[in-house]
Amino acid sequence: MERSAGSIRHRRRRVRPLLGGAVAGVAAAALAVTGLVGTAQAADVNVAKNAGFESGLANWTCSGGSGTTVSSPVHGGTSALKATPAGHDNARCTQTVAVKPGSTYTLSSWVQGGYAYLGASGTGTTDVSTWSPGSSSWTQLRTSFTTGPSTTSVTVYTHGWYGQAAYVADDVQVTGPDGGGGTDPEPTIPGTPAGLAVGATTTSSVTLNWNAVSGATGYTVYRNGAKATTATGTSATVTGLAADTAYQFAVSATNSAGESVKSATVSGRTAKATDPGGPVTSVPKHAVTGYWQNFDNGAAVQKLSDVPAHYDIIAVSFADATATPGAVTFNLDSAGLGGYTVDRFKADIKAKQAAGKNVIISVGGEKGSVAVNNDASATAFADSVYALIQEYGFNGVDIDLENGLNSTYMTKALRSLSSKAGSGLVITMAPQTIDMQSTSGEYFKTALNIKDILTVVNMQYYNSGSMLGCDGKVYSQGSVDFLTALACIQLEGGLAPSQVGLGVPASTRGAGSGYVAPSVVNAALDCLTKGTNCGSFKPSRTYPDLRGAMTWSTNWDATAGNAWSNAVGPHVHGLP
Numbered sequence: 001m002e003r004s005a006g007s008i009r010h011r012r013r014r015v016r017p018l019l020g021g022a023v024a025g026v027a028a029a030a031l032a033v034t035g036l037v038g039t040a041q042a043a044d045v046n047v048a049k050n051a052g053f054e055s056g057l058a059n060w061t062c063s064g065g066s067g068t069t070v071s072s073p074v075h076g077g078t079s080a081l082k083a084t085p086a087g088h089d090n091a092r093c094t095q096t097v098a099v100k101p102g103s104t105y106t107l108s109s110w111v112q113g114g115y116a117y118l119g120a121s122g123t124g125t126t127d128v129s130t131w132s133p134g135s136s137s138w139t140q141l142r143t144s145f146t147t148g149p150s151t152t153s154v155t156v157y158t159h160g161w162y163g164q165a166a167y168v169a170d171d172v173q174v175t176g177p178d179g180g181g182g183t184d185p186e187p188t189i190p191g192t193p194a195g196l197a198v199g200a201t202t203t204s205s206v207t208l209n210w211n212a213v214s215g216a217t218g219y220t221v222y223r224n225g226a227k228a229t230t231a232t233g234t235s236a237t238v239t240g241l242a243a244d245t246a247y248q249f250a251v252s253a254t255n256s257a258g259e260s261v262k263s264a265t266v267s268g269r270t271a272k273a274t275d276p277g278g279p280v281t282s283v284p285k286h287a288v289t290g291y292w293q294n295f296d297n298g299a300a301v302q303k304l305s306d307v308p309a310h311y312d313i314i315a316v317s318f319a320d321a322t323a324t325p326g327a328v329t330f331n332l333d334s335a336g337l338g339g340y341t342v343d344r345f346k347a348d349i350k351a352k353q354a355a356g357k358n359v360i361i362s363v364g365g366e367k368g369s370v371a372v373n374n375d376a377s378a379t380a381f382a383d384s385v386y387a388l389i390q391e392y393g394f395n396g397v398d399i400d401l402e403n404g405l406n407s408t409y410m411t412k413a414l415r416s417l418s419s420k421a422g423s424g425l426v427i428t429m430a431p432q433t434i435d436m437q438s439t440s441g442e443y444f445k446t447a448l449n450i451k452d453i454l455t456v457v458n459m460q461y462y463n464s465g466s467m468l469g470c471d472g473k474v475y476s477q478g479s480v481d482f483l484t485a486l487a488c489i490q491l492e493g494g495l496a497p498s499q500v501g502l503g504v505p506a507s508t509r510g511a512g513s514g515y516v517a518p519s520v521v522n523a524a525l526d527c528l529t530k531g532t533n534c535g536s537f538k539p540s541r542t543y544p545d546l547r548g549a550m551t552w553s554t555n556w557d558a559t560a561g562n563a564w565s566n567a568v569g570p571h572v573h574g575l576p
Helices: 021-033 342-354 375-392 407-421 442-449 480-492 518-530 554-559 563-573
Strands: 067-070 080-083 093-098 104-113 116-121 128-132 135-146 153-159 167-176 197-201 206-209 218-223 226-231 235-238 246-255 266-269 287-293 313-321 358-365 396-401 426-429 456-460 500-505 548-552
Touching: 080 153, 093 167, 104 116, 104 153, 116 135, 116 167, 128 135, 153 167, 197 266, 197 342, 206 246, 206 266, 206 342, 218 235, 226 235, 235 246, 235 342, 287 456, 287 500, 287 554, 287 563, 313 396, 313 426, 342 358, 342 375, 358 375, 358 426, 375 396, 375 407, 396 407, 407 442, 426 442, 456 480, 456 548, 480 500, 480 518, 500 518, 518 548, 518 563, 548 554, 548 563, 554 563
Parallel strands: 287 313, 287 548, 313 358, 358 396, 396 426, 426 456, 456 500, 500 548
Antiparallel strands: 067 080, 080 167, 093 153, 104 135, 104 167, 116 128, 116 153, 197 206, 206 235, 218 226, 218 246, 246 266
């Protein structure tokens, strides 16, 4: 964190008296009269405590529980304040600081995100504030105030604005004379990191993880004794390595005071050049799919490691469109997910795969704008998705394009991707009900075109109203008949039972309409696989190889106490 200038050093030198002591005394008196000699004044200090939020919210109070600390983004150190306005609360965070009467103070802070205000009240003179209308990068707010003749404390505050996005603040400075409260102690060199371990490896990289060190603002990773990379979190990936080669790694902790002693070394070996690019897991006969949200929309915020073990396929939602038609990328919302780092995200993917799970990247969603409608965009789609598979280790891709799909070119794109990724590629789809009413629909045609490489179609049995079942009758969403009669269209329309899953919301808040209780989902699964627990519609035959069920989303499931996965997960895995 930044600090004002410290103590002033005074240089003394011995002067030989030219005209004796009397002359020296007169000279000293003259200097005193002109004000050139006097008592040295103490340097200004930052009287704010925990100004960089490195100790959480210590010394700070945020209205309505609106504030928290995050590890990304930060301006300095390893933490920053994130405060979210809600309802009639503007996310005001305050600290009372000791000041000296009749003194001038400079007040500043670095902010980003939504509307952000910075000010001081109770100054005894004029209360001041300044603000920013929001910024995607760090912006410094700066103002000043003078304390009244009897003012010994003021309240420094930050706040956002009603109905606006969260703001982030860091490195608050209240610079002026020490009012008696002193300053935060200067940092000391952090301790040595412990727990260094090797994580995922590829033919050219090794991922390392270690335990956090109190007071550290960063870490330095060494490879064979030489500095390899730095990190602000507790993991890092060292790249540019040779295949099938052993390396020695160590890590140190750093802050403004200096660098710690290096940790004990660990050995990590890169994969052989003939090894596959990443772990290939198989989808179980009966599988549960869950969408994991890379954003905060009011549902529980999760890391991938938080997703329950009931989920066999985790669809990361969503890839983002780029300026190149058909191409996609992925941007982890680290700030919105409480400082979830890319390195930790990648490590969590590996851990899920080690547990036999498949983690795939989902393309589309309600607001997705990816268009694959010609040869160039089909190539761009396949190339960009394959690049994400290589970078993050995804097992495959989910197609959730709710704004139109061209079967000709999406087929080309997925076949091209399959040729790049190999037979272990997982391909799932999540069409809306209207998309699967007829085999002449573009979504249905795409599914049939890639039937030999398709894993499962988890149609969304919600937000659709009434639809036709395979018997030509109209069924209303929210019932067991809706699930079974519409699944019958796919099952009798050319898809294998193993390529059909039931997609439903995890809770009443997960969709605008169409929620059914987990017991209804389980009844529909029994009806389709065993011919039991059916409603008024009963299929002419059973489909014991039916793949399973899907839900939007693992986050909404967690918000409801994981009631959906706790009920549906074991039921799916217990199907014949």
